[in-house]
Amino acid sequence: MGDEDWEAEIIKPRMSSYVPVFEKDRYSSGANGDTFNRTLASLSEMDDGSSRRDRFMRSRFAAGRSLGNRDPGESNTRENTSTVGGFRVGRSFGNRGFSNNKFEEGDSSGFWRESNNDREDNQTRNRGFSKRGGCQDGNDSEASGSSRRGGRGSFRGCCGGFVLGSPNSKYEQDEGTQHTGGIFGSRRSALTGVGKGDTYQSRSGSGSGRGGYKGLNEEVITGSGKNSWKSEAKGGESGDTQGPKVTYIPPPPPEDENSIFAHYQTGINFDKYDAILVEVSGHDVPPAILTFEEANLCQTLNSNIAKAGYTKLTPVQKYSIPIILGGRDLMACAQTGSGKTAAFLLPILAHMMRDGVTASCFKELQEPECIIVAPTRELISQIYLEARKFSFGTCVRAVAIYGGTQLGHSIRQIVQGCNILCATPGRLMDIIRKEKIGLRQVKYIVLDEADRMLDMGFGPEMKKLISCPGMPSKEQRQTLMFSATFPEEIQRLAGEFLKSNYLFVAVGQVGGACRDVQQTILQVGQYSKREKLVEILRNIGDERTMVFVETKKKADFIATFLCQEKISTTSIHGDREQREREQALGDFRCGKCLALVATSVAARGLDIENVQHVINFDLPSTIDEYVHRIGRTGRCGNTGRAISFFDPESDGHLAQPLVKVLSDAQQDVPAWLEEIAFSMYVTGFSGSTRGNMFVSIDTRKNYPGKSSLNTARFSSQAPNPVDDESWD
Numbered sequence: 095m096g097d098e099d100w101e102a103e104i105i106k107p108r109m110s111s112y113v114p115v116f117e118k119d120r121y122s123s124g125a126n127g128d129t130f131n132r133t134l135a136s137l138s139e140m141d142d143g144s145s146r147r148d149r150f151m152r153s154r155f156a157a158g159r160s161l162g163n164r165d166p167g168e169s170n171t172r173e174n175t176s177t178v179g180g181f182r183v184g185r186s187f188g189n190r191g192f193s194n195n196k197f198e199e200g201d202s203s204g205f206w207r208e209s210n211n212d213r214e215d216n217q218t219r220n221r222g223f224s225k226r227g228g229c230q231d232g233n234d235s236e237a238s239g240s241s242r243r244g245g246r247g248s249f250r251g252c253c254g255g256f257v258l259g260s261p262n263s264k265y266e267q268d269e270g271t272q273h274t275g276g277i278f279g280s281r282r283s284a285l286t287g288v289g290k291g292d293t294y295q296s297r298s299g300s301g302s303g304r305g306g307y308k309g310l311n312e313e314v315i316t317g318s319g320k321n322s323w324k325s326e327a328k329g330g331e332s333g334d335t336q337g338p339k340v341t342y343i344p345p346p347p348p349e350d351e352n353s354i355f356a357h358y359q360t361g362i363n364f365d366k367y368d369a370i371l372v373e374v375s376g377h378d379v380p381p382a383i384l385t386f387e388e389a390n391l392c393q394t395l396n397s398n399i400a401k402a403g404y405t406k407l408t409p410v411q412k413y414s415i416p417i418i419l420g421g422r423d424l425m426a427c428a429q430t431g432s433g434k435t436a437a438f439l440l441p442i443l444a445h446m447m448r449d450g451v452t453a454s455c456f457k458e459l460q461e462p463e464c465i466i467v468a469p470t471r472e473l474i475s476q477i478y479l480e481a482r483k484f485s486f487g488t489c490v491r492a493v494a495i496y497g498g499t500q501l502g503h504s505i506r507q508i509v510q511g512c513n514i515l516c517a518t519p520g521r522l523m524d525i526i527r528k529e530k531i532g533l534r535q536v537k538y539i540v541l542d543e544a545d546r547m548l549d550m551g552f553g554p555e556m557k558k559l560i561s562c563p564g565m566p567s568k569e570q571r572q573t574l575m576f577s578a579t580f581p582e583e584i585q586r587l588a589g590e591f592l593k594s595n596y597l598f599v600a601v602g603q604v605g606g607a608c609r610d611v612q613q614t615i616l617q618v619g620q621y622s623k624r625e626k627l628v629e630i631l632r633n634i635g636d637e638r639t640m641v642f643v644e645t646k647k648k649a650d651f652i653a654t655f656l657c658q659e660k661i662s663t664t665s666i667h668g669d670r671e672q673r674e675r676e677q678a679l680g681d682f683r684c685g686k687c688l689a690l691v692a693t694s695v696a697a698r699g700l701d702i703e704n705v706q707h708v709i710n711f712d713l714p715s716t717i718d719e720y721v722h723r724i725g726r727t728g729r730c731g732n733t734g735r736a737i738s739f740f741d742p743e744s745d746g747h748l749a750q751p752l753v754k755v756l757s758d759a760q761q762d763v764p765a766w767l768e769e770i771a772f773s774m775y776v777t778g779f780s781g782s783t784r785g786n787m788f789v790s791i792d793t794r795k796n797y798p799g800k801s802s803l804n805t806a807r808f809s810s811q812a813p814n815p816v817d818d819e820s821w822d
């Protein structure tokens with residue numbers, strides 16, 4: 095039974111109709127701690143006391159078996175709060191698009207396989223033991239073009255109806271209409287009006303366009319591997335070459351000061367950030383600063399920092415701000431939710447204020463001083479909002495451009511003046527090819543989620559970007575890279591973009607999970623997952639939860655399923671139109687929907703207030719992705735919980751890195767997971783889920799002048815080279 099039987103099950107949601115008897119026996123028992131509140135018990139139950147395994151485990155994972163930062167006496171059991179409020183089985187549910195779509199196309203047995211294109215995993219990494227991937231059914235292929243898209247559109251229409259009603263029939267024609275809700279509904283006060291005029295309507299072959307999402311986290315990478323920066327100039331907007339013209343114009347963000355500076359509170363563990371060990375490597379490292387005052391920023395910036403509610407620097411800010419102010423290139427790695435965005439925005443803005451900016455609305459050709467790229471549209475919008483916040487009241491103007499929106503709109507935004515250009519790679523390259531911006535003034539290039547920006551998906555575009563005509567060489571610009579994860583091979587690639595004397599800042603362990611997230615791994619077989627999900631969500635009650643699944647289709651199926659279960663849910667993934675994605679995010683941010691079912695498109699960077707839970711319905715294919723996903727909760731010193739369904743059939747390759755990540759974050763490691771990790775070890779499994787699993791520091795291992803600087807190093811936690819070999 096393949097993953098695609100989710101489709102069939104939506105129509106007849108009883109598992110028994112689709113699961114062969116032998117499979118049911120195998121999967122439905124939920125053995126080995128698949129109960130939400132039995133994890134600790136299962137630890138001891140499952141420990142068979144094997145001395146060999148124990149020796150192995152102790153040597154590997156001794157670092158973190160304690161209960162760590164869990165609240166004493168805390169129980170996973172909650173009162174069953176029964177139904178989550180706000181459920182709206184949309185009027186359109188069940189009557190849109192079913193007739194022409196895959197529900198009928200499909201094999202009634204439900205034994206479909208999913209195409210790689212349906213996964214939003216970064217590079218279509220095939221898993222060693224996975225049932226997923228590889229099998230490309232024609233129906234599912236992106237390549238099947240518009241007819242297929244019609245089918246998908248029909249489906250989307252159906253699932254879209256699960257949250258909201260009242261379609262806005264004008265949407266298709268009225269490209270100038272400003273739609274409410276959406277991406278700029280960031281945080282509390284920005285959310286008024288979300289939901290009005292929403293349309294979860296069918297888009298079969300409609301003219302609304304999809305913005306060219308092609309199975310990566312963002313737009314299609316046209317012409318990867320070609321050297322010419324202009325090689326796709328004739329193809330129109332990246333990603334829209336095969337689809338209808340994109341007409342969506344995102345609503346403008348609220349302009350009032352309260353909305354601009356809306357923020358959520360730092361959590362009880364914010365001060366504990368100070369205890370995280372930091373290592374900086376490279377020559378002539380400027381000393382860290384301890385307060386915002388020490389940064390010597392201008393008055394307007396300081397006032398904006400105060401209005402944003404920032405009173406104290408986070409570790410990544412303490413180290414990165416002086417490095418950037420000192421004009422150095424930087425690669426910085428710090429845990430999710432620890433303030434990396436401000437760490438690069440503040441010093442860049444400070445420089446711009448000091449040096450003055452050239453671009454203005456009176457110039458014919460806009461020449462931004464700073465280009466910030468990130469892998470997803472929603473993240474770019476978020477970064478833009480942060481840039482707008484910190485540059486409030488200054489002469490610096492930030493602009494956001496991203497795929498899935500009308501190209502003309504992006505251009506119009508730019509011509510009004512652009513000093514900081516926040517862009518997704520596809521849209522950025524389109525704008526450059528169309529010569530809508532000049533690059534000569536670029537002084538800063540920021541790659542947020544840099545490991546993602548340099549990997550196989552986006553790396554070629556980034557290379558093109560830095561070789562575009564007019565782009566200052568790396569010696570003449572400052573290049574800054576930030577992420578919570580930095581695989582070794584990516585660090586090496588990054589060298590091409592950075593000056594040779596760049597500095598490397600590692601806050602805590604590179605690639606480590608945020609310790610404010612309580613992680614629970616449950617062994618749940620494929621066919622018990624939905625039941626378990628509903629059980630957990632009911633126990634969670636009205637707390638905000640992100641549910642990650644591995645494929646776009648499954649995101650819709652699970653969202654629809656949850657709605658059927660009367661849990662108000664929406665979904666975000668790359669097959670939804672941009673307007674729908676923004677609406678979904680807006681509905682989730684404002685609490686209209688308590689659950690957001692997402693693919694990896696929402697795994698990185700998104701900073702949503704009050705996300706208390708992350709559930710990995712499907713584990714991702716890499717441990718880095720896991721770290722980013724669970725980092726959507728437990729941000730900025732707040733605590734959060736992540737529950738992951740581990741299916742030994744498909745997730746075995748993650749056992750080792752998961753044990754490591756759990757141990758390092760001082761989380762419980764279930765005995766059964768250690769067993770699986772051990773069995774992989776014994777059988778010589780070397781599935782590379784992340785080449786850098788144990789890279790803890792700058793990969794320039796013998797960097798001359800490398801020294802421990804400024805603060806203590808985390809040598810006690812750094813694994814030794816033997817460990818590296820054993821695990822990679």
Ligand SMILES: Nc1ncnc2c1ncn2[C@@H]1O[C@H](COP(=O)(O)OP(=O)(O)OP(=O)(O)O)[C@@H](O)[C@H]1O
Pocket residue numbers: 357358360403404405406407408411428429430431432433434435436577578698699700701725729730
């Ligand atoms: N010094 C600070 N004081 C208070 N709040 C802060 C501070 N720095 C950042 N924040 C807030 O913390 C939250 C997380 O910051 P941010 O999104 O920059 O994290 P990040 O490290 O980039 O996370 P990710 O790795 O997930 O992208 C944001 O809401 C931000 O406004």
